[in-house]
Amino acid sequence: MAALLVGLLVGGGGVGATWALTGGPSGAGGSTGDDARGACDALAGVDESKFSTKGKAGELAMYRFAGAFDLSTAAAAGDSSYEPLAKALGRARHRHLQVFEVDAEVKKELARARGICAGL
Template structure:
């Protein structure tokens, strides 16, 4: 004699109901409105401030002055040293190059400054220390700054 068999477990034959779909219309409308209003606000600020990069105090001349300020604060004896003084030296040296390059892009009169700073950096990469050749280029840039 066999033991009694339990009743079979009922199996669901239908898929569970999916959650109701939320309408995306209001969300999409809010997103578009935010983009339009935000873009309009940025555009208004840009238009009111001049928006061309040459607002008072800015532009190639200001970039050249800022490059010279960074170069003036650069101490080549600290370049490559460990710690904060070394970090400051490296960043000022490369900031001077970036600013001088920006100035030269806006006004060709600043091209000699950019070329001298870049030349000193190229020489430094070749020489690996501030040799007379590197200092010649660096001093040329500093001379240009003295004339600003």
């Protein structure tokens, strides 16, 4: 189970990094704002209750979570005003990697990230 979760996060990270470096699906010329909005779009599609679900639903949830983390990190690297979003998603990701479940701390950080996204 742990190997699957790590694999999903690493795979999602590769997708997110590629998206960030290539400017996303719309082509070159993306900005840090585009990265932040992409992170929020990915986060909007995250259903954390499915993280431990086997099959496509669980994979989709984990890939979106990883994509949100990676894009928020890219946004923060280019513009420090996006650091709160990246930090909230980073804390959620790290906690999930520690406990392999969606506990109160993960939920709190995801809620914080969603609140930040609502303000973008």
